[in-house]
Amino acid sequence: MKRLLLLFILLFFVTACMQEESSEETEERVTPVKVDRVENEDFVIERKIAGRAASPDSSPVMPETPGEVATLNISKGDRVEKGETIAVVRPGGNVGDQVELQEIAVRQAEKQLDNARISKEQAQLGVENAEDQVELAKQASQSEASQSAQAAEAAKQQYEQAQQIADETKKLVDEGTIPEALYTQAQNRADQAHAQYQQLQGQKSQSSSAVSQAEAQVDQAQQQLEQAQVAVEQAELQVEQANVQLNQAEEQAANEAITAPVTGEVASLSAEEGDMVTNQQPFATVVSLNPMTISASVTPEQLDLFEKGQELQVDLPALEKEAASVIDYISSVPDDTGLYPVEATVDNAEEDIKPGMMASFLLPENVVEDALIIPTDGLVEQNDETFVYKVEEEKAVRVDVEVIESQSDFSAVSGEITAEDDIITSGQLTLSDGDKVTIMKEESDEAR
Incomplete structure (x- = not known):
């Protein structure tokens, strides 16, 4: 009997301790989250059409009379100005x-x-x-x-x-x-x-x-x-x-001074000093880098999205920037692939856009006026329901929303949220309505 009584007391004590610890954990659980603010503005959905950058002007360099390269002032990749002397050719033969x-x-x-x-x-x-x-x-x-x-x-x-x-x-x-x-x-x-x-x-x-x-x-x-x-x-x-x-x-x-036909970059060079060059085959090519041409091939359905003289933004992923362009050519005849070539001119004063770089036209396809815009990462889908968590008094409050339009970065929604609300964008997948949260500071905020 004493042993049973002792065992019963021990079990009661252990159970009481576990309940106390569990209660303490429930009271102290706070989920760290990241938030972003709701914006109230027009929501524009853009369509990307892939293309490439190309030089609009590629000029061959050759002498008027065949002869020997007496002086060569350029190397492949050099930048030259129009009219600059890039080589001197000494005529050959019985001149x-x-x-x-x-x-x-x-x-x-x-x-x-x-x-x-x-x-x-x-x-x-x-x-x-x-x-x-x-x-x-x-x-x-x-x-x-x-x-x-x-x-x-x-x-x-x-x-x-x-x-x-x-x-x-x-x-x-x-x-x-x-x-x-x-x-x-x-x-x-x-x-x-x-x-x-x-x-x-x-x-x-x-x-x-x-x-x-x-x-x-x-x-x-x-x-x-x-x-x-x-x-x-x-x-x-x-x-x-x-x-x-x-x-x-x-x-x-007389010796012939060969000058650069355009301002640009020496894209190819096939001669050295002492080599013979002819007036039939170029020994160098100079490509103009400013302005640049953005070329794309579009389907018949996409053709109506373009208009000559239209101003469009161009995404340049290699440079991580966008640039303004103007459509200056739309083909009315398809090429061998059945697509229609479209070309636009983009300013390249810094000459950082190089021929062959990927570039995409950004076409405004749809606009939701006066929309509530939130980061797409803040949306939670569960049991055919879509909702977000907003922060009120350090707690996560669930709000059901309807998605009007959505893109990878931002979405336009409607629901019981307003501009200036803070929407949880990270940590929300483990939350429940009413959970206590703490907002993590961004690195830029901590630095300040």
Whole structure:
């Protein structure tokens, strides 16, 4: 009996101690939690459409004339300014021989021009001489005409007198007064006088013909002068063309300074000093980094979300930032994948956006006006019910809510909460309505 009584007392004492300890634990249990404040504002749901950054301008670098790289001032990855000398190329081949040949061609053309000018001067003298001959012929014609007229008049009178005598002699012969032989002699003298008269008339025509011939020679000399003038003009043109070709040959023979076509970064470089480069294959490429182009391919359903000139934010995860962009190209024709290319321009003054970086367009798809916005982490779903815990007087108070719209970071809800309420966002999964809580300070708060 004593043993049983002792055992009963011991069990009672142990049970009492356990109940006391349990009561103390229940009274002292406080759950540490983190909170965030409810905001009352418009809730915007964004859609992300993935794309990539690309340079809008990739410019090849090559010389105008093939040759050897005498000086190279750049390396791959260097930043260059437009117009900056990045290399010097020494022309190769027989460019020196070409200069010498063109110099000979210029001298030959100048010699032909001198000859043409001499021929023109001679033709001009020929015209002047022919004109002088016309004047002389006219003067001679006038002098001969005067003398011929006098001689012809005298011959005419002699002819008329001789013919009159012959006619009178004929009458006497017919009358039988004188012999016929006398008439024959008289008529012969008349015929001789007539022949002399006609000869003098012919000399007058010959003097007029000499003037005509001299004038014809003037016309011929004028034609030769015109031909000589044309020859001079052609020779002058040949000299000009030869000088142009000489200048081109000299430019090709001179060292060529290669300049950067755009401001940007040297994306590729395939030549070193001493290497031969051509005007057919670029030896370097310079890409422009400001501005940059953001390119994406969208479905036909997404096409209506974009509009040319539209301003959109672009998410750049590699840089952990967003940037403003402007849509400047929307294709109306799908590519080989059936998607539609869309491009936007984004300022890249700091040149931290590199070609090939991932970038996403942030498209506002839906807006809930004047919404209660809480962190999505604060939502608790249990038995088809959704609720949150807000902190009131160091206790967790359960509040049922309805989710209107939700994203990974924030959600728009309706329920018995108001702006400025503190919603538990960490530690709420172990809570019950009315549990005592303590708000943990953020590291930034502790630092302050």
